Amino acid sequence: MYKIIPLDKGLENVQGFYCGSTNVGLRKNSEDGDVAFIRSEVPCDVSATFTQNKFQAAPIKHFQKYPKNFQTDFVLINAKNANAMTGDKGVEDIDALMSKLSAKIDVLNPVMSSTGVIGYRLPLDKIASAFDAFDFNGKDSNKAARAIMTTDSFKKELAFKVELENGESFNIAAICKGAGMINPAMATMLCFITTDADVPKSDMDTLLTESTEQSFNRISVDGDTSTNDTVMLLANKTSGKYHKEAFKEALEKIMFELAMMILKDGEGANKLVTFEVKGARTIEEARTASVALSNSLLVKTALFGEDPNWGRIASTIGASGIACDDEKLVIHYDDLLIYDCNNRELDKVREDKAYEIMKKESFKVTCDIGLGDGTYTSYGCDLSYEYVKINAEYRT
Template sequence: MFNYKITPLENGLENVQGFYCDAVNVGMRPDTEQGDVAFIRSEVPCNISAVFTSNTFQAAPIRHYQRYGKDFQTDFVLINAKNANAMTGEKGIEDIDTIISTLHQKLSVTNPVMSSTGVIGYRLPIDKICSAFDILDFSAKNSHKAARAIMTTDSFKKELAYCVELSDGSHFNIAAICKGAGMINPAMATMLCFIATDADIPKSDMDTLLHAGTEQSFNRISVDGDTSTNDTAMLLANGQSTAYNKEAFSAVLNQLMFELAMMILKDGEGANKLVAFEVKGAKNEEEARKASSALSNSLLVKTALFGEDPNWGRIASTIGASGVACDDTRLTIHYDDLLIYSDTFRELDKEREEQAYHIMKQEQFTVTCDLGMGEGAYTSYGCDLSYEYVKINAEYRT
């Protein structure tokens, strides 16, 4: 067992050696105190790994990224809010080329990439975005501004940073900014996540560990069951600390990504509750995943959570409709440690219903379903669906 120590740090991306970040407002967002164009820059070219949405209609920034080819390096990420540059066809990609061409005139950059979030179906306001290059301070370190600038319906910024001290006395830092509150059902992995590290991590490890971390975090959450056209998680590594250990890096990356995923759920456009849906005793892990994901996506389950209604019938019916092998005589359902359904206790008596009601008033709790069919297990994470969610999304463009 390799010894290492993980310590949380304040100020996000600012902690990572050789990285810079900032944001400005160019008029796409009416609140001039909040930026709408942000950047992350490394003083040396970085290895980059990314996972993207599985939505067939991937946005132009993703398609532009994919044209660079395998194992390219970059030193610059440009991010804009208010416009997703999705469903804009080849013109959307050409607009990115135009923006990057203008950037090259202002700053020496290597294979810059772009990421966008906002409304689907509109081309980027090129002149506004390019105007940012005249006012951005490319030597600034302002993680807070960058984290706020990439928000859409988010109610709070999401950023984390950690220092990892290795047993030989060396250390590396890793940090991230992230956005996401609605249109959240990552399938890779609307959500964006940008992770920067000065660890000297091999590119092959970056790909492996980012995909593994995504499966344990962003791919297990659902706010509303909708998968965006823009979902992106990027990992950039410039190696400037010269320190690295795979076991330690994997542990801190998993921790960082899971915490960010839980932040997204807590910010789920009016959400009041974060709920873990643990399915065990399934025929296999894939069946457990299907049942667990069905629970985290179910609108009826989500509205029951919002109403704090301990109606186990919605849990059971969702499992039964998920297509997995199940049997009502073997099924058990618990809210935290409270048994609310089994073959013996099919009717929720007044005492247990009152106990369940108190559990559901908590901000966080676990729904555990044992199918009694095998050894498969999987946990997804979801939130309730409130009146505020409907209001936010009904008025999204206004």
């Protein structure tokens, strides 16, 4: 068997990777950086999944210009400016930056990722000034993780050592950002995963897609999807070690735990709620209803108000368009029966118990449709006054 062992800190645990950040003035009056980098001492295979928003940002278009199965050894990341909806000039600006970077350090097919306000071209001179400040041989995952934050209230980084039965091992680590515009169609987020495992490129592509579906594609803060969403997996293979099942489990674990961090950090959020829909006619119908629940503004505000109003749950399922029947529907909050056809009204005992559940930081809503075997689980949070304040003042 194998062991997946949590490690302190983040990207610095992975052999052959370097990272850091600096502040060039994009993020004003802050000790945190606003331009970060991840560098590998050897070329990496790279797999990525991107936003489903039709208006993909310039960094994604720049990435897609490279030939299939290209390798890279450098990722440049900036905050405060999304470089989205900037047309061909946005891509040309990235090429210009990478040309300036190449004058400072040898790089292979460098890629870029951006987060921030949509509709403005990158301040090239400011970002290029980072190249004089970077310690390209440094290892400071903390600074890199903090530099990519936008409305995040805390940094998000994780690392694991995967120890195989024969004593051999490899490492996997990640940093990510995300707190708002989170929707189960990729989240409004950036995630950069590094590993020294000798993982084949074909496994990277398959496992990243599968793990994204089980993690970032199942969370919702506000039902919006940004132009820049990116999950990137970089493998430099320097450990020379690999075990497919162990790597798969470690990748799924790191991505799921990061997804839960994003949800817990949802702008102004206080609660993390699991929405399991089972008994639907098909998995697709279960997914439709589950995602509708995690996206519903009425459900989210009921969660914030700690109001056990099962009517909002039932109404959302009915409005989702799936096959359903109020005679067969059963709703639980954790293990507490909230609704079935014989218990349509909450008596005082059950209502008091429901209030206690809804006061918790995390709980589960289970909806049994009673028509089949389809099951799907997504994850959501409440919607508070603070969410409105943060987004009303986003550019200020």
